[in-house]
Amino acid sequence: MNEPRRVIQDLAEKHLPDESHFLVEVKMEDKAGKTRVLILVDADQGVTIEACARLSRAISEELESQDILGEAYILEVSSPGLDYPLSSSRQYQKNVGRELKVFQNSGTETIGKLLSVEPNEIKLLVKKKEKGKKAIEEEMIVPFGEIKKSIVQVSFK
Known part of the structure; x- marks a missing residue:
């Protein structure tokens, strides 16, 4: 796993709302000159939009304060969705x-x-x-x- 992805994965796990939430996957790709970071999170009783928004804000603040990705990036925090294969x-x-x-x-x-x-x-x-x-x-x-x-x-x- 490359270093920025590992750092983002650690940040995501650190900022999960509680023990019922868990990280499914962190994907990174270059898109139109920007780094797109997709963080998929799930929970035992389902993920709320509010939980995704809080996680997104917390990760974004740390990404910017630590200058992990440089200038331009797109951060998306979401649940995997029903059509996403089970992975854990x-x-x-x-x-x-x-x-x-x-x-x-x-x-x-x-x-x-x-x-x-x-x-x-x-x-x-x-x-x-x-x-x-x-x-x-x-x-x-x-x-x-x-x-x-x-x-x-x-x-x-």
Whole structure:
């Protein structure tokens, strides 16, 4: 990880509102001669706009007082959003009980209800359909090492 990104990550973690909030990712890119810094933060009970705004102000003040990025930068603090892949055990834990679409390294895609999260794996409840028969549900264990990405499925039921 490059030095400015590590410093910004440390600043973000330092200024999180409380223990229920956690850092998901810090992205940096050059955009039209300015450095764009995107900080994605999540929380066990969801992130508020106010929490993002407070975090943005605190980080911005430190970036400027310490002159970490030089002159021009764009700072964005946001929650990852529903379509953003889950990246940590804590995010999986937050979504227990919800439907996930899991893309495995093997190319397999599985949709199932997230039942539990263990240190090295997740457990899904998957519906198996056979022609002419009623769908049955079975539990499926997927090790984290086999997961390429997981996305929460939006339900409008």
